[in-house]
Amino acid sequence: MTIENAELTTEQVLRRDIPWETYMTTKLISGTDLQLLRRYDKMAERFKSQLLDDDGPAYIRVFVTILRDIFKDETVEYVLALIDEILTANPRRAKLFHGSAFSNEDTYEPFLRLLSKGNWFIQEKSCKILSLIVSARPSAQNGVDASNSKSKHNSTEDVLKSLVEWLCAQLRKPSHPSRSIPSAINCLATLLKEPVVRRSFVQADGVKLLVPLISPASTQQSIQLLYETCLCVWLLSYFEPAIEYLATSRALPRLIEVVKGSTKEKVVRVVILTLRNLLVKGTFGAQMVDLDVLQHVQNLKAQAWSDEDLLDALNQLEGGLKDNIKKLSSYDKYKQEVLLGNLDWSPMHKDPHFWKENINCFEENGFQILRVLLTILDTSNDARTLAVACYDLSQFIQCHPAGRVIVADLKAKERVMKLLNHDAAEVTKNALLCIQRLFLGAKYASFLQA
Incomplete structure (x- = not known):
């Protein structure tokens, strides 16, 4: 027409x-x-x-x-x-x-x-x-x-x-x-x-129509459209059926891209208020941790904002994200992931505090979790799982006072050496790190990785 x-x-x-x-x-x-x-x-x-x-x-x-x-x-x-x-x-x-x-x-x-x-x-x-x-x-x-x-x-x-x-x-x-x-x-x-x-x-089915409009803007007109789109998402973040739609879309990564690239206070405010609302809903908290939202929030806190609502929301979001990281980094959650045999780069694997606080837990049941990690090296065909298992073994060697001796006694060397010729670069990189720490000790292996 x-x-x-x-x-x-x-x-x-x-x-x-x-x-x-x-x-x-x-x-x-x-x-x-x-x-x-x-x-x-x-x-x-x-x-x-x-x-x-x-x-x-x-x-x-x-x-x-x-x-x-x-x-x-x-x-x-x-x-x-x-x-x-x-x-x-x-x-x-x-x-x-x-x-x-x-x-x-x-x-x-x-x-x-x-x-x-x-x-x-x-x-x-x-x-x-x-x-x-x-x-x-x-x-x-x-x-x-x-x-x-x-x-x-x-x-x-x-x-x-x-x-x-x-x-x-x-x-x-x-x-x-x-x-x-x-x-x-x-x-x-x-x-x-x-x-x-x-x-x-x-x-x-209107929620999915908003998601493509959540993208960084430069012109005055596009900034206003972005602000009003984010305002719509914020209003929908109070409505459970809408939250379910948002959870299955790319709304969260898009909101984070906007907040990373925007200098307009009203846009940043409405996105942070939305993230604060979503933090406690479903898997949004875990997704925010994976997307490194805490770092972005801390960067924003370092800037000079005049809006008190924004400052309060940043503080609340920071506190909530830290709580989520603690939950996601708990040893029980780690143990469950290892026992399921399907590993990914969830926050705990690279969190120094997790290894420092939980290293003695690995001694439970005759080093059961270490033995499962070694079994994964023998049986898994998934490159990501193999890479994470190698990295976790190297972390144990680095953080436990007797880590090298224990891993060597469990016959880890042969299993890890086989993975040095793996097709996936991610696997060979972490297998090499594990071998370096096993042969040279944590101090020298870390120096080589630097």
Whole structure:
């Protein structure tokens, strides 16, 4: 579908002269409406603001009436531009759409209907305005929506669901090449504060649409899009079903890349707040340790930030990551990994504190874990497992006072020597380190590795 008025601006639209008298003659607006429009249209901003302070609901009612009853694009665009101008200057005026003047009207319907117009200017403004006014509705009382809009037309939940579906459609297949995605993300950053929107967004498979947008940015426009995307992810980090989606995506490594490369305080803040929320969820804590988030957090702490929320979140994240490293570096966890026979470079293997604190535990059950490591060298076909086993043997030799003697007595030398000709460089490197420590002792082997 060809989209109309893709490059039209609010300034261009507001320069138009709309024939309000003609609309009164054809009874599309009343005489009172015409008086209000004459008083308001083309006036200075200060004067308009005063009129809205004095009799805001009356002017909003006229605008909604026009959007409901008049279908000429130029007029619809003009009224949408007027409303957008009002809400941009003061977003709190969105509450005017929920006054007693609208007790018998559905204020959402005109904007919801206009989302389906093949006119980008109308779509974009309707989406923005609808997001703001639905978010400004009165709080629910006793579980019932307190908005004055008639529920028989569109319940608030139906409106939000329709709006989320439209926003997700824009993220999947943008109507406008450069403005659809920023507009959709901007609205979602407003709407995702609401549980019903989070639920609808997850059900519409919207979480995966955000992940590709989490990437380092340089221009002012792209930084704003990145910030609002990360704000959406932060809001979703309070919703368990969304967290499950995030866990199966590349959201975490992308967030870390953003925080490593961003100097914009608001971007760093929202990413760190998100990481703090995710730290205690599922396997996120372990993933953050593997991705060396602690080092990045400590680097950020060394910088001069003015935001107290950011500083508090950095401290909390640092403390939580250190706790996670301790849990991941526990001997019981290490023992379980070795007994399963499938080794990887989890934090404990290269953590000096782990070896220092737990080296005597290796003596349990007649050096059972050392014997299992040697069995792994004989039986495993996995290069990563063999490399880690060789490295762990070399760590034992280095850290245990009698490490060389014990490993030699267990006939480790022959097994490790065979691996010096392995096809995988990772295996041969760690087999060589083990042999060096076995033959030369920890001090000289470490010198050779330096």
